[in-house]
Amino acid sequence: MSLNQWFEKGISANDYINAMEKNKEGLLHIKQSFQLPNDEAFFENMKDKNIRAIVLTEDWCGDAMLNIPILLNFAEKIDMEVRMLLRDQNLELMDQYLTNGTARSIPIFIFINEEGEEVAKWGPRASEVQRFVDETRSSLPPKDAADYQEKANELYAGMQKEFQQNVNFWSFVYQSIKSALQKAYQ
Template sequence: MSKNVAAKLRTGITPKQFIDGMTKNQDTFKGWYDAFTWQNAEDEEFYESLNNRDDLRCLIIAADWCGDVVRNIPVVFRLMEKAGIPTEVFIMEEHLDFMDQFLTRGGRSVPVVIIGDTGGYVLAQWGPRPAAVQAHMNAFKLENPDREASDYQEKIQIVRQKMIQEYGEGTGYQAVITAELRDLLAGV
């Protein structure tokens, strides 16, 4: 059964309202947003071509305290701007019912980027982070299912460092997100 988010359409906040309302990490978020550049003309042309479609909507579940939101959503905002896809944001803590429809391995992980049509049918979903970065967390969760284990916090810090290394120092990871979302959008 496909998911439908029609009840959420036009009930979120705009990307600008999200940024303006950030109480944490606003400067870092804006920094990644400002640092975005197109890595190749083909990607830019693809996103530009989506302006010919008026049937797509983007809904993002996010929280300003989350490092993955701060790093990844500026890229998504830029891509949706270029594509002309109406985008709205839902603060996770204010929309737990919505969040719980899009769990990652049974947990509440943000961001979640949902591409739907005007009727609210979910066509694609991305997040909470690029696949190569997420692979580290997936492996960790399989190897460490007990969150109460005495060494869990120590081990999760190690995997978080691996994830930061996977993102890399500069904006190269932004091209990865651009490609992953392009692949999703090409199929809708």
């Protein structure tokens, strides 16, 4: 399928949010709390591009909870239509956007132009957030340890709380998305 066809297959952001069973409260908290910076020249430039976004996601994903509301606030500012595709139901597309060539990490944002050509890709994390995740995960015991699952559950719950509260992370995500789009239009 073409990217235009994938876009048409996707559901609206509102339909996705309304159907969420996990992380909805966190996503809405970030969406309502995050304020875009005063970046009017960038916003005007992006409005002129008439881009759209395809988002590969799942509602259980903490990274999606963090990143999607930042994208949606940006999308509203520049009148960009966003469509959501659930990763596990769209592996044919997901497998074209593997992280490090192997991982089905999400979310992935695929920005397309009016002709349906990819102009930029972003995800699954801003580099600063990736460093935090890597450092946090380094404290886990080995996977074969008796308490691994308990510790992992505690760690991921703590990370999700941090994603919801750390406004610096929100700015890192925005700046990372902005950078990817600026590179596309240099």
